Structures are given as C-alpha cells and as structure tokens.
Amino acid sequence: MRWNRSLIPTLRDDPADAEAVSHRLMVRAGLIRQLAAGIYVYLPLGHRVLDKVNAVIREEMNAIGGQEITMPVLQPAEIWQQSGRWDVIGAEMFRLKDRYGRDMCLGMTHEEVIAWLASKEIRSYRDLPQIWYQIQTKERDEARPRSGVLRTREFLMKDSYTLDPDAAALDRSYRAHQEAYCRIFERCGVRYIVVDSDPGMMGGSGSHEFMAPSAAGEDDVALCAACGYAANVELARGVPVTPSAPWSAPAEVATPDARTIAEVAAQLKVDPALTIKSLVFMGPAGPLLALVRGDHGLHERKLARALGAEARPAQPEEVRRHLGVAPGSIGPVKVSGVSRVLADESLREGRYVVGANREGYHLTGVAPEKDFACEFADLQVALPGEGCPRCGKPLTVERVIEIGNIFKLGTTYSEALNAVYLDESGQQRPIVMGSYGIGPARITAAAIEQRHDADGIVWPWAIAPFQVHVVPVAVKDATQSAAAEAIYAALGAAGFDVLIDDRDERAGVKFKDADLLGCPLRVTVGQGLVKEGIVEIRERATRRDHKVPRDQVLDAVKDIAARLATT
Ligand SMILES: Nc1ncnc2c1ncn2[C@@H]1O[C@H](COP(=O)(O)OP(=O)(O)OP(=O)(O)O)[C@@H](O)[C@H]1O
Numbered sequence: 084m085r086w087n088r089s090l091i092p093t094l095r096d097d098p099a100d101a102e103a104v105s106h107r108l109m110v111r112a113g114l115i116r117q118l119a120a121g122i123y124v125y126l127p128l129g130h131r132v133l134d135k136v137n138a139v140i141r142e143e144m145n146a147i148g149g150q151e152i153t154m155p156v157l158q159p160a161e162i163w164q165q166s167g168r169w170d171v172i173g174a175e176m177f178r179l180k181d182r183y184g185r186d187m188c189l190g191m192t193h194e195e196v197i198a199w200l201a202s203k204e205i206r207s208y209r210d211l212p213q214i215w216y217q218i219q220t221k222e223r224d225e226a227r228p229r230s231g232v233l234r235t236r237e238f239l240m241k242d243s244y245t246l247d248p249d250a251a252a253l254d255r256s257y258r259a260h261q262e263a264y265c266r267i268f269e270r271c272g273v274r275y276i277v278v279d280s281d282p283g284m285m286g287g288s289g290s291h292e293f294m295a296p297s298a299a300g301e302d303d304v305a306l307c308a309a310c311g312y313a314a315n316v317e318l319a320r321g322v323p324v325t326p327s328a329p330w331s332a333p334a335e336v337a338t339p340d341a342r343t344i345a346e347v348a349a350q351l352k353v354d355p356a357l358t359i360k361s362l363v364f365m366g367p368a369g370p371l372l373a374l375v376r377g378d379h380g381l382h383e384r385k386l387a388r389a390l391g392a393e394a395r396p397a398q399p400e401e402v403r404r405h406l407g408v409a410p411g412s413i414g415p416v417k418v419s420g421v422s423r424v425l426a427d428e429s430l431r432e433g434r435y436v437v438g439a440n441r442e443g444y445h446l447t448g449v450a451p452e453k454d455f456a457c458e459f460a461d462l463q464v465a466l467p468g469e470g471c472p473r474c475g476k477p478l479t480v481e482r483v484i485e486i487g488n489i490f491k492l493g494t495t496y497s498e499a500l501n502a503v504y505l506d507e508s509g510q511q512r513p514i515v516m517g518s519y520g521i522g523p524a525r526i527t528a529a530a531i532e533q534r535h536d537a538d539g540i541v542w543p544w545a546i547a548p549f550q551v552h553v554v555p556v557a558v559k560d561a562t563q564s565a566a567a568e569a570i571y572a573a574l575g576a577a578g579f580d581v582l583i584d585d586r587d588e589r590a591g592v593k594f595k596d597a598d599l600l601g602c603p604l605r606v607t608v609g610q611g612l613v614k615e616g617i618v619e620i621r622e623r624a625t626r627r628d629h630k631v632p633r634d635q636v637l638d639a640v641k642d643i644a645a646r647l648a649t650t
C-alpha cells in the first residue's frame with residue numbers, strides 16, 4: 084500500500100477523551116474514528132488488523148471442524164420470547180418494531196437463532212456433532228461504552244456453537260474449543276490466562292473466560308502462583324484469616340457521629356476486620372440484609388447467585404422507610420423490615436462490631452448465627468493475600484481484559500426452542516449445546532495494551548497492519564526513490580504485507596509515524612544507500628538495526644521474519 088494514496092490520518096497528539104493506551108494509540112495511528120458513543124469506524128489500517136485477527140480465528144475454527152455461516156443481526160422477538168430472554172435482558176438489547184408493528188431486536192448473541200436452526204435441520208444422532216460459527220456484528224446497548232474498542236455498542240464477535248448428543252460429547256467439543264482459543268490468542272501475540280467464570284445470563288453448567296492481563300481491563304482475576312488456581316473474582320473464594328476478637332459477649336457502645344466502617348473502627352480502636360458492613364439490598368421479596376466483613380467488598384454478582392435473582396442497593400430513603408433506621412446505624416441484631424439476612428462465609432467464626440439499629444450506637448462482640456439468625460453465602464470479593472481455596476497459599480489479584488468466553492449451555496436453549504434429535508433407540512432427546520465467543524476488537528486492543536512503548540504500537544507479527552514499512556527518506560532523490568520502490572515491489576512479490584511511505588515529508592515526521600504505526604520492520608532507504616549502497620532494517624520491538632547491502636534486503640527480511648513470526 085502507498086501512503087500517498089491511502090487514508091492513514093495519524094495524529095501528533097492524544098485525543099482528549101481517551102484514557103486507555105489502546106484507545107489513544109488506535110486513534111493516533113489512524114486505525115479508528117468514533118461516530119457516536121461506543122460506535123466506531125474502522126479505517127483502512129484498523130480494518131486490516133481486524134481482518135488478520137479474523138483470519139487466524141477462521142483457521143483455528145476450521146481446524147476443529149467449524150463450519151462458517153452467517154446469521155442475521157435483525158431478529159424476530161418470538162425466538163427470544165421462547166427462550167425467556169426477551170424479558171430477562173433489559174436495556175442492553177436494542178429493540179424495534181417493523182412496519183407491521185411486530186417486535187424485533189438486534190442480535191446481542193445468537194443462541195436462539197442456532198437453537199431455531201437446529202430444531203429445523205437436525206433430525207437424528209447421525210447429524211451430530213456439529214460446530215457452527217460466524218464472525219458477525221453484535222449490537223448491545225452497553226451501559227458504559229468506554230476505552231475505545233474494548234467496550235463498544237456495536238462490535239464484531241466470532242461466536243460458535245456446538246451441537247452434541249450428550250454431556251460427554253459436549254465435553255469433547257468444549258475442550259476442542261478451549262484448545263483452539265489458546266492457539267488463537269498465542270498466534271495473535273496476546274498474553275492470556277484461562278479462568279473459571281460465572282455463566283451469568285447464559286445459564287449452563289460450566290464456563291471459562293480468557294483474560295488478557297492489562298490495566299485497561301474491567302475484570303479482576305484471583306490467581307495462585309503455587310497451584311495454578313485462577314478464577315474471576317466474581318467466582319473466586321479467598322480464605323481470609325479470622326482476626327481474634329477482644330470480646331466474649333455482645334455489648335452496646337456509644338459511637339457518636341461514626342457512620343462509616345473507618346470511623347467506627349477508629350473510635351473503638353479496633354481492626355476494620357473486626358467489624359461487619361451491613362448492606363441493604365432490594366431483592367425479589369423486598370429488602371434484605373447482606374453482611375460482609377468491614378475490610379471486605381461485596382460482589383453484586385455473588386449476591387445475585389446466592390439469591391438466584393438480581394438485587395440492587397437500596398436508596399437511603401428506602402432504608403429509612405422499610406427498616407426505620409438511618410443507613411449508618413443498620414445491624415443484623417433485632418433488625419426489622421428485611422426478609423432475609425445473608426452473611427459472607429468468612430463470618431462463620433468470630434465476634435464483630437455491628438450497627439445497633441439505633442443512631443449513634445454500635446454493638447461489639449456480636450457472633451453471627453449465635454446472636455442473630457442468618458444464612459451464610461459467598462458474597463465477598465476475593466482480596467490479594469487471602470488463602471487460595473485449593474492450597475491455602477496467598478492469592479494475587481490481577482486486572483484483565485476479557486477477550487474470550489466459553490460456555491457449556493446444556494439443553495436450556497434446545498428445550499426452549501424444541502431442538503431435539505432421535506437417538507440410536509429412536510428416542511427423542513434435546514440437543515446438548517455449547518456457546519463460544521471471541522471479540523476480535525478486544526484481541527486487537529489487548530495486543531496494543533500489552534505491546535507498546537512511548538512512541539507507539541509494537542505489533543505482533545501476525546496481526547500487524549503491515550509487516551514491513553519501507554521509508555525512502557527523501558522521495559525527491561531519484562536514487563533513493565527508485566531503490567525504495569524496487570524493494571517495495573520485491574517484498575510484495577515475496578508475499579509480505581508492505582507499506583511504502585512515499586510522502587514528500589521530513590524524515591523526522593516519517594520516522595515518528597513509522598514508530599506510531601508500529602509495523603514490525605522498517606526498511607529505511609536514505610543517505611547510506613547513496614554513499615555505500617546500504618539499506619537499514621530496524622526491528623520495531625527491540626530497535627535493533629541491521630545494515631544490509633541493497634541487493635540482500637529480501638533475504639534479510641525473510642530471515643528476520645522467520646524469527647519474529649514465531650515470537
Ligand atoms: N461491548 C463489547 N465490545 C467489544 N467486545 C465485546 C463486547 N462485549 C463482549 N465482547 C467480546 O465478545 C466476547 C464474547 O461475548 P460475551 O457475551 O461472552 O461477553 P461478555 O461476557 O458480555 O463481556 P463483558 O463481561 O466484558 O461485557 C467477549 O469475550 C469479548 O471479547
């Protein structure tokens with residue numbers, strides 16, 4: 084590709100609204116432009132990168148027997164009503180009506196369409212197993228689109244679906260996907276961790292997330308270096324050490340003006356780990372109390388799992404109305420107006436400070452279960468330093484970007500949409516399904532998050548927009564220009580993706596842009612050629628320079644490429 088005839092609008096300065104590194108660099112390197120919140124145009128270079136990521140995904144999906152199909156973005160409400168998700172999913176789904184007033188939606192995912200298709204096309208056990216996949220646009224009205232292409236409202240997803248006769252066969256399809264995913268991320272040059280995850284609104288019996296460590300992520304995973312345990316903190320259960328309490332029975336103490344855990348702990352001169360945070364949530368049966376240790380955070384997904392339903396934090400005015408006390412004084416002892424009291428597992432042992440349900444007072448020495456009735460559940464966010472649930476060694480917690488997600492769905496969707504088959508004995512059974520997603524844009528952004536420096540992107544070989552960036556320093560110099568053109572043509576003929584910067588620009592501008600774009604190799608044709616017949620090949624990642632006679636450039640690039648393509 085020739086720079087002069089291309090749309091590569093690089094920018095000197097960071098866009099004002101961009102925080103994540105990948106967001107800044109993708110805008111500055113001319114890969115993307117934002118049309119509206121969470122809606123992006125991919126410019127030619129951005130498009131090239133996505134295409135390369137998609138090519139890797141296609142190869143690996145085809146290698147495990149995946150068959151590519153294309154399913155519609157525009158979908159009728161009926162299939163979503165049949166699965167029950169029409170009502171379960173809220174504002175995240177774009178809904179619309181057609182000209183006859185029929186309910187329609189834009190696909191956020193395609194389990195329903197797949198189950199519908201399977202119900203029409205799969206007859207017998209002889210038709211199974213199947214792997215169907217697509218690389219298709221998804222529409223989700225995300226609450227907080229952010230970080231450039233990491234969380235957008237319209238995005239490309241590779242989604243695949245497996246159809247199997249039974250659970251054992253699903254296990255095999257699932258493992259094949261897990262292995263294919265590892266190869267995809269490795270080939271794309273993204274560092275990742277595989278973790279246990281919560282199936283959430285997908286339902287089903289098991290799921291894993293593929294997480295790329297990065298500060299720009301929105302998820303946290305708990306990791307154990309000793310035994311390899313790895314789980315999303317939504318699911319991870321750290322084992323905290325129970326601090327020993329100085330009390331043996333409950334007593335009421337005055338805590339004037341102390342409302343927060345920090346204030347109460349400071350006034351009573353106790354470790355915040357010896358206090359209990361009492362949080363009021365509005366659940367399916369009205370207000371309920373959720374208790375976690377003062378130094379812990381409550382994870383709302385964990386609470387939802389314990390309840391089997393969503394719950395939201397109560398407003399201060401709801402707390403006053405239902406419980407009859409101010410939010411800073413709530414406690415589980417003799418509390419009124421709540422239907423349930425759920426306490427985190429870590430509170431099974433020990434005595435703690437709790438609110439007294441009386442303004443300005445707390446109770447010390449309160450033992451859960453002995454001094455008030457409660458149900459125990461896993462509610463707390465796992466913290467670094469807590470014990471690994473498998474081996475007890477300390478956990479670490481790392482920020483990550485979710486780049487892929489795989490689910491064992493089971494028969495939820497096939498039963499709802501009547502996707503059945505006849506087994507060997509002629510008996511009708513529901514098809515056992517799996518669902519598997521990857522976000523090509525997140526792979527792209529994660530690769531940039533993990534591989535960049537102060538000057539720009541440092542692309543992995545496999546997904547770089549171009550592998551080689553040829554820079555004639557002075558295009559007006561006929562010798563330089565002719566040599567650069569010859570090298571550009573020879574590299575292209577040899578199968579490399581090459582960009583030539585044929586602009587009549589200052590060398591400084593061209594070098595800065597080359598660093599920003601981050602192609603793995605830069606071939607500079609300048610004074611060295613005129614004086615000594617030498618061309619310079621620079622590796623972007625290490626800035627290692629190779630001075631090569633002009634007629635050996637192709638061989639040198641091939642050598643370096645062979646090395647870079649495998650790292
Ligand atoms: N809003 C989005 N923008 C870009 N990519 C996305 C978005 N939502 C999901 N993806 C990508 O699609 C893949 C599969 O989608 P899935 O429904 O499992 O995501 P998700 O669990 O909703 O992700 P998240 O928890 O980050 O919202 C994700 O692993 C991610 O790579």
Ligand SMILES: [Mg+2]
Pocket residue numbers: none
């Ligand atoms: Mg989501």
Ligand SMILES: [Zn+2]
Pocket residue numbers: 307308309310311312471472473474475476
């Ligand atoms: Zn461990």
